[in-house]
Amino acid sequence: MGRFFLFGILYASVSFALEYQITPKVANGTTAVVSVEEDGRSVCTKVEYKGVNYPLFLKKETTQKYAFIPVSYYEKKSAQEMKLICTENQEEKQYILSFDIVDGEYAKENIHVSNNKVHPKAKKVQQRISSEYKEAMKIYHTHTPYLYIKEPFTLPLDSKITSDFGKARVYNNTLKGYHSGTDFRAQVGTPIDASNAGKVVLVKKRFYSGGTVLIDHGEGIYTCYFHLSKFLVKEGDMVRKNQVIGLSGKSGRVTGPHLHFSARVDGVQVDPLQLIHVMNTTLFKEEKQ
Numbered sequence: 001m002g003r004f005f006l007f008g009i010l011y012a013s014v015s016f017a018l019e020y021q022i023t024p025k026v027a028n029g030t031t032a033v034v035s036v037e038e039d040g041r042s043v044c045t046k047v048e049y050k051g052v053n054y055p056l057f058l059k060k061e062t063t064q065k066y067a068f069i070p071v072s073y074y075e076k077k078s079a080q081e082m083k084l085i086c087t088e089n090q091e092e093k094q095y096i097l098s099f100d101i102v103d104g105e106y107a108k109e110n111i112h113v114s115n116n117k118v119h120p121k122a123k124k125v126q127q128r129i130s131s132e133y134k135e136a137m138k139i140y141h142t143h144t145p146y147l148y149i150k151e152p153f154t155l156p157l158d159s160k161i162t163s164d165f166g167k168a169r170v171y172n173n174t175l176k177g178y179h180s181g182t183d184f185r186a187q188v189g190t191p192i193d194a195s196n197a198g199k200v201v202l203v204k205k206r207f208y209s210g211g212t213v214l215i216d217h218g219e220g221i222y223t224c225y226f227h228l229s230k231f232l233v234k235e236g237d238m239v240r241k242n243q244v245i246g247l248s249g250k251s252g253r254v255t256g257p258h259l260h261f262s263a264r265v266d267g268v269q270v271d272p273l274q275l276i277h278v279m280n281t282t283l284f285k286e287e288k289q
Contacts, residue, residue: 024099024100025099025100025101025102026071026099026100026101026102027071027101027102027103027104028071028072028073028074028075028076028077028101028102028103028104029071029072029073029104029106029165029166029178029269029270029271030071030104030270030271030274030275031068031069031070031071031265031270031271031274031275031278032068032069032070032071032099032278033066033067033068033069033278033282034047034054034056034066034067034069034082034084034097035064035065035066035282036056036064036065036066036084037063037064037065038063038065041088041089042086042087042088042093043086043087043088044056044065044084044085044086044087045085045086045087046067046085047067047069047082047083047084047085047097048082048083048085049069049080049082049083052266053085054067054068054069054266055067055145057147057219059282059283066282066283068219068220068221068265068275068278068279068282069082069265070264070265070266070268070269070270071101071268071270072268072269073104073166073178073180073269075101076101077100077101077102077103078100078101079098079099079100079101080098080099080100080101081096081097081098081099082096082097082099083095083096083097084097104166106164106165106166106167106168106178107164107166107167107168108167108168109163109167109168109179120207125207128207129207129208132204132206132207132208135202136202136214137267139201139202139214139216139222140222140264140266140267141266141267142201142216143219143220143266144199144216144218144219144220145218145219146218146219147217147218147219147221147283148196148197148198148199148216148217148218148238149196149197149198149217149218149241149283150197151196151197151241151284152196152279152280152283152284153195153196153241153276153279153280154193154195154196154241154242155184155195155261155273155276156184156192156193156194156195156223156225156259156261157184157186157190157191157192157193157248157259159184159185159186159190159259160184160185161182161183161184161185162183162184162185162258163179163182163183164179164182165179165180165181165182165262165271165272165273165274166178166179166271167179180262180269181224181226181260181261181262181263181272182260182261182262182271182272182273183258183259183260183261184258184259184261185258186248186257186258186259187248187257188229188247188248188249188250188257189229189230189247189248189249190247190248190259191244191247191248192225192228192244192245192246192247192248192259193241193242193243193244193245194215194223194239194240194241194242194243194244194245195215195223195241195261195276196215196217196223196241197217197238197239197240197241198215198216198217198218198223198238198239199215199216199236199237199238199239200213200214200215200216200233200234200235200236200237200238200239200245201214201215201216201222201235202214202235203231203233203234203235205251206252207252207253208252208253209224209226209227209252209253209260210226210227210228210249210250210251210252210253210254211226211227211228211229211230211231211246211249211251211252212224212225212226212228212252213225213228213231213233213245213246215239215245220264220265220266220267221263221264221265221275221279222263222264222265223261223262223263223272224260224261224262224263224264225245225246225259225260225261226252226259226260226261226262227248227249227250227251227252227254227257227258227259227260228246228247228248228249228251228259229246229247229248229249229250229251230246230247230249231245231246232244232245232246232247233245233246263275263276
């Protein structure tokens with residue numbers, strides 16, 4: 001009999017024959033992992049969550065399939081379901097997989113920057129912001145159907161974390177959303193590494209994120225490197241894990257020099273450090289940070 005596993009914050013297992021044993025819990029803003037061991041009579045192809053289909057991929061040198069499922073930061077505490085889609089004897093079968101979304105209990109922080117970075121009124125600037133957003137979202141929703149990576153992810157630099165993912169951001173006493181990544185202390189000119197192998201899909205100076213590099217790692221996984229002062233790669237480059245892609249800086253909407261490191265899964269912003277953890281532990285025997 002095949003087996004089904006789903007884990008986010010907690011690890012749980014349920015039988016493939018719909019005999020649910022444990023309901024897992026996943027925090028908003030994090031990535032869940034679905035892992036399926038087929039039983040010989042079933043072929044499972046995807047997981048459906050909130051109307052979005054997430055394909056199952058075969059883990060190299062195993063018979064195990066997996067899918068990374070992003071849970072939006074804006075999801076509220078609730079009971080949820082996913083559907084595991086399989087084919088048995090040429091007929092489609094759907095298995096309902098229940099789990100709970102829990103509150104990530106993210107903190108709040110106050111930030112003071114130039115007012116024109118918080119409330120840009122110039123039409124030209126507003127058009128630029130809109131254009132840059134649309135360009136990035138088009139990239140994030142481009143799904144390379146295979147992985148470029150062959151080994152575990154690492155952090156882009158060895159430095160103190162100065163701001164965690166998920167903090168509610170209050171700019172100049174105005175709530176403007178949440179911190180969409182993890183900030184690392186980095187003086188201007190600090191070398192920044194690619195967290196893993198992939199294809200460089202954007203190299204650009206943007207209004208909010210300043211000097212920006214986006215890397216496609218395949219299967220809908222992207223890492224993002226913001227506020228750079230210098231680029232050492234160009235769009236279309238294939239980069240190696242730990243290859244220096246640029247130098248840190250203080251460009252864009254910042255209070256000082258640092259690296260903002262973030263990640264997207266199928267277009268959804270998620271905690272980059274938690275994503276690295278679940279990818280490393282899912283795809284590789286050992287996690288190396």
